[in-house]
Amino acid sequence: xxxxxxxxxxxxxxxxxxxxxxxxxxxxxxxxxxxxxxxxxxxxxxxxxxxxxxxxxxxxxxxxxxxxxxxxxxxxxxxxxxxxxxxxxxxxxxxxxxxxxxxxxxxxxxxxxxxxxxxxxxxxxxxxxxxxxxxxxxxxxxxxxxxxxxxxxxxxxxxxxxxxxxxxxxxxxxxxxxxxxxxxxxxxxxxxxxxxxxxxxxxxxxxxxxxxxxxxxxxxxxxxxxxxxxxxxxxxxxxxxxxxxxxxxxxxxxxxxxxxxxxxxxxxxxxxxxxxxxxxxxxxxxxxxxxxxxxxxxxxxxxxxxxxxxxxxxxxxxxxxxxxxxxxxxxxxxx
Numbered sequence: 001x002x003x004x005x006x007x008x009x010x011x012x013x014x015x016x017x018x019x020x021x022x023x024x025x026x027x028x029x030x031x032x033x034x035x036x037x038x039x040x041x042x043x044x045x046x047x048x049x050x051x052x053x054x055x056x057x058x059x060x061x062x063x064x065x066x067x068x069x070x071x072x073x074x075x076x077x078x079x080x081x082x083x084x085x086x087x088x089x090x091x092x093x094x095x096x097x098x099x100x101x102x103x104x105x106x107x108x109x110x111x112x113x114x115x116x117x118x119x120x121x122x123x124x125x126x127x128x129x130x131x132x133x134x135x136x137x138x139x140x141x142x143x144x145x146x147x148x149x150x151x152x153x154x155x156x157x158x159x160x161x162x163x164x165x166x167x168x169x170x171x172x173x174x175x176x177x178x179x180x181x182x183x184x185x186x187x188x189x190x191x192x193x194x195x196x197x198x199x200x201x202x203x204x205x206x207x208x209x210x211x212x213x214x215x216x217x218x219x220x221x222x223x224x225x226x227x228x229x230x231x232x233x234x235x236x237x238x239x240x241x242x243x244x245x246x247x248x249x250x251x252x253x254x255x256x257x258x259x260x261x262x263x264x265x266x267x268x269x270x271x272x273x274x275x276x277x278x279x280x281x282x283x284x285x286x287x288x289x290x291x292x293x294x295x296x297x298x299x300x301x302x303x304x305x306x307x308x309x310x311x312x313x314x315x316x317x318x319x320x321x322x323x324x325x326x327x328x329x330x331x332x333x334x335x
Contacts, residue, residue: 002026003061012064013049014112016231017306021062028066028087030175034145036063037173041142044335045173047086050113050233051121052333053313055306065116067175070096075183081135083178086116090123097179098210103186104133104179106213107195110220112227112234116174119150120164121331122157126216127192131157135180139172148172159268160238160331188212194219223294231300232291236313237271238331250324271320271328272296278319288312310334 007024010016021044027033036043046064067085070093074081080102084093090113094105107128118130119137134157137150156163164172186209190196198215199207207215225232242250247267251257254277259267275281275295282292287304289312291297298309313330320328 007062009046009049009054009058009062012046013052013054014227014231014233015053015300015304015306015309016227017054017300017304017309019054019306020057022057022059023061024064025061026064026066028068030067030140030147033063033065033067033140033173033175036061037140037142037145043142047117048089048112048114050111050227051117051331052335053233053306053309053330054335055310056335058335063173065114065173065175067116069176073178078183078185080181080183081178082181083176084115085176086114086174088115089113090115090118094213097181098213101209102181102183103188103209104128104181106209107189107192107216109213109216110224115177119155119157119174119177120162121160122155122162124160125220126195127189129157131155133179133181135178137174137177139174141172143171147175159241190215224297225291225293225299230291231302231304232297233332235271235296235331236298237275237296237316237328239268239271240274240326240328241266241268242326246325250326254324269326274320274324274326274328275316278316278323280316280319285312285315290316306335 003023003025005023007021009021010018027036040061042060044058044060044062046062066087068087069085071083072080073083091110093115094109097105107126111123111125119134122130134152139148190212195215198219204211241262244265244267247259258273259269262268272295280290281295283290287301288308289299289301291299298312317328320326
């Protein structure tokens with residue numbers, strides 16, 4: 001176990017924030033992870049660093065989960081169960097699935113981060129979420145070092161939610177995830193967002209899962225900055241879910257407000273629309289700002305601190321609530 005002290009985390013978070021870990025170690029096997037946990041319980045678990053905003057140094061041992069490996073653990077005529085270890089890059093795993101003609105994850109192409117953190121957040125995009133394909137995940141209990149397998153149902157998935165963000169927060173470290181994917185007769189979801197329009201632009205009328213993935217990659221690339229070029233964490237805010245009655249009152253004053261039905265009593269309002277209407281899209285506040293092509297994305301223009309980005313996000317939240325009476329929550333974890 002190699003432990004480094006006063007370790008820079010700038011290259012380990014997609015915002016590119018300069019913050020330091022009091023101590024840092026990377027684990028590449030379950031046994032290494034257990035060895036760390038046997039000696040230290042008060043740790044900070046770090047995956048791909050794509051869903052967090054560092055506003056301070058981390059005064060504990062940072063454990064970077066770097067477990068690699070992809071394998072097929074079961075299959076039948078129609079389905080395959082593909083297992084990816086927690087340290088695998090998410091997008092690269094999606095491309096691996098597409099290369100093998102395994103369907104179900106194509107709409108989730110180009111989402112930053114690693115496989116192990118995807119169930120925690122129940123990541124989603126373009127009408128699909130992790131919960132739609134996840135079969136189970138394996139995790140280690142930090143206190144007891146016991147291995148546990150969580151079924152899809154036991155993950156208690158919700159909108160950008162899971163049991164790992166709530167009841168079992170900071171109690172388990174996910175080591176691998178198994179996805180149940182289609183081998184043929186793929187069920188494509190192209191109606192959400194601009195996928196159909198992008199496919200039409202590509203002159204594709206009978207799309208494959210690769211076509212859908214290519215369309216999603218093209219859309220995301222046009223809207224979202226590459227974190228390696230402009231620090232960001234993707235969508236910073238969740239789309240708020242509000243009561244239908246609240247929405248009906250709001251559209252009296254804002255008749256153009258879009259919405260998506262969630263249930264008979266709730267609707268989802270695009271946070272990006274709210275932020276854009278409030279005039280924040282493309283605005284810059286020193287080294288921090290809001291991306292010019294996507295109002296949901298906060299960016300680091302070079303030397304922003306996490307605190308500066310946090311203050312921009314709080315300003316947005318305050319303004320949205322004052323103008324629309326709608327509270328928007330951060331999707332990223334504020335550290």
